[in-house]
Amino acid sequence: MALQSLDIVRRSATTTPSPQAREAHAGEVAKLIDVTKCIGCKACQVACMEWNDLRDEIGSCTGHYDNPADLSEHSWTLMRFSEHETAAGDLEWLIRKDGCMHCADPGCLKACPAPGAIVQYANGIVDFHEENCIGCGYCVTGCPFNVPRISKRDHKAYKCTLCSDRVAVGLEPACVKTCPTGAIVFGTKDDMKQHAAERIEDLKSRGFEHAGLYDPAGVGGTHVMYVLHHADQPQLYANLPAEPKISAMVGLWKGMSKPLALLAIAATAFAGFLHYIGIGPNEVDEDDEAAARREMEETR
Amino acid sequence: MSARKPPEIVRYRTSTRINHWIVAISFVLLALSGLALFHPSLFWLGNLFGGGTWTRILHPFIGVFMAVAFALLAFAVGGANRMERRDWQWLRGWRDVVGNHEQDLPEVGRYNAGQKLLYFLIVLCLLALLLSGIVIWRAYFSLLFPIGLVRLAAVVHAVAATVLICAIVVHVYAAIWVKGSVRAMTRGTVSPGWAWKHHHAWFRDVLRGGGRE
Numbered sequence A: 001m002a003l004q005s006l007d008i009v010r011r012s013a014t015t016t017p018s019p020q021a022r023e024a025h026a027g028e029v030a031k032l033i034d035v036t037k038c039i040g041c042k043a044c045q046v047a048c049m050e051w052n053d054l055r056d057e058i059g060s061c062t063g064h065y066d067n068p069a070d071l072s073e074h075s076w077t078l079m080r081f082s083e084h085e086t087a088a089g090d091l092e093w094l095i096r097k098d099g100c101m102h103c104a105d106p107g108c109l110k111a112c113p114a115p116g117a118i119v120q121y122a123n124g125i126v127d128f129h130e131e132n133c134i135g136c137g138y139c140v141t142g143c144p145f146n147v148p149r150i151s152k153r154d155h156k157a158y159k160c161t162l163c164s165d166r167v168a169v170g171l172e173p174a175c176v177k178t179c180p181t182g183a184i185v186f187g188t189k190d191d192m193k194q195h196a197a198e199r200i201e202d203l204k205s206r207g208f209e210h211a212g213l214y215d216p217a218g219v220g221g222t223h224v225m226y227v228l229h230h231a232d233q234p235q236l237y238a239n240l241p242a243e244p245k246i247s248a249m250v251g252l253w254k255g256m257s258k259p260l261a262l263l264a265i266a267a268t269a270f271a272g273f274l275h276y277i278g279i280g281p282n283e284v285d286e287d288d289e290a291a292a293r294r295e296m297e298e299t300r
Numbered sequence B: 001m002s003a004r005k006p007p008e009i010v011r012y013r014t015s016t017r018i019n020h021w022i023v024a025i026s027f028v029l030l031a032l033s034g035l036a037l038f039h040p041s042l043f044w045l046g047n048l049f050g051g052g053t054w055t056r057i058l059h060p061f062i063g064v065f066m067a068v069a070f071a072l073l074a075f076a077v078g079g080a081n082r083m084e085r086r087d088w089q090w091l092r093g094w095r096d097v098v099g100n101h102e103q104d105l106p107e108v109g110r111y112n113a114g115q116k117l118l119y120f121l122i123v124l125c126l127l128a129l130l131l132s133g134i135v136i137w138r139a140y141f142s143l144l145f146p147i148g149l150v151r152l153a154a155v156v157h158a159v160a161a162t163v164l165i166c167a168i169v170v171h172v173y174a175a176i177w178v179k180g181s182v183r184a185m186t187r188g189t190v191s192p193g194w195a196w197k198h199h200h201a202w203f204r205d206v207l208r209g210g211g212r213e
């Protein structure tokens, strides 16, 4: 999804600085999804399909309202419906718009071995550049939210771009533009937090005492945030992780251990070199051959 | 000097030699393609395979191919690689080993303790690489496994690859260090003096008509 990018703060598998002369002077962006206002109409899914020219295969009913049943290379966002029975015995229909969270500390980018296949812009958007993607699926391994999907056809990774192409020219994401209830809003991250705070106050005054903002610190915060009625139990919302962070396994796999491993290989080779120079080869001389001949004759 | 050049001693059959080099070439291809994905500083190695995408596609297929070839090799030489009491003694004299003072060490059979331990290390690493490699093979298998296992397998694969590459560096260096060894894998033969000096117990076996693969 590349535009000319002079505002890249992080680039996968790259050890030198990326072009970043342009900064996000207006502040980082965020999309705020107010789950309490969502009516599950899926207009955002349609807007996403239209703007991004995506058409998923027509599936079949799997017994719930989720349609399609899961994210895919053609479905970058998806309403997930959960039925929740409150302590008072009321039924609540919790509808969460799933998709990339645009983590400040993205596990996908950390895991990616292909230079420039995943970038993070100064405004906070995490974008896949499919032309650099090699299809290994390491981003799937790295993501704490189970978001990236590898296409069965081209074996590239796809996910929500937060409409980086629209945002780059000053438009809001397609899903935001279309939402009929105003459940999805877009702006600077600071503004969105403030807006969320007002919403949460309102919800609390109406009896949702655990209403709160989902902006998980474990991944440095996210550029897609939720207002939840039950912020104390994010798992209620189709298993939204309570404390997402990049898995310790991924940290071990991608951290300092890599350069150390390369050092170990180089050191092993160097030790061999030193041995050869210092102690030298182990050679068979004439005496050894003569001794061998003697023993052969004795045996015969 | 003499017309009576001593007869060469056969160490490896042709089929074993061919298999060894199939395994060796596969290993080099696997190490290069794997390292390309291992660290950004080595991504350029992927160009040897036609770019990153081809590297990603080819690596696991070469891996499975190598695993099969190596299994045959491992069975062929496995019997002679069992550790014996004198091997532990040999290991305790490692200073004499690296210092080229073999005369002070216990007798060695077809393989010395270093070679035997290396054998087990390589078998273990390749087993770990094969199993973890299948789990992280996104195009066909990863979806069959829970994400926690895929993450673990990624670590196991990287660790086992590092250990194996170090082990093979040692293996290759040993062949350069102990002169006369390479011919065992190219021509299949060693000189009697080589066998007498480095693998005396095996040398005696051969004289008595044993010691074959």
Ligand code: HEM
Pocket (backbone or CB within 6 Å): A113, A136, B027, B030, B031, B033, B034, B035, B037, B038, B039, B055, B056, B057, B058, B059, B060, B061, B062, B063, B064, B066, B067, B126, B129, B130, B132, B133, B134, B136, B137, B138, B154, B157, B158, B161, B164, B165
């Ligand atoms: C035995 C069968 C093997 C299989 C099935 C296998 C499979 C894989 C797969 C699926 C990947 C992920 C990238 C891709 O999809 O191509 C990978 C990465 C890798 N492989 Fe293997 N492999 C095998 C053997 C080996 C061997 C023998 C070595 C080392 C000499 C090796 C070294 C590596 C390395 C260094 C990586 C990158 C790991 C990382 O990114 O941390 N592999 N392998």
Ligand code: SF4
Pocket (backbone or CB within 6 Å): A099, A100, A101, A102, A103, A106, A107, A108, A109, A126, A142, A143, A144, A145, A146, A147, A148, A159
């Ligand atoms: S949610 Fe997953 S795919 Fe999206 S930025 Fe975070 S780690 Fe990457």
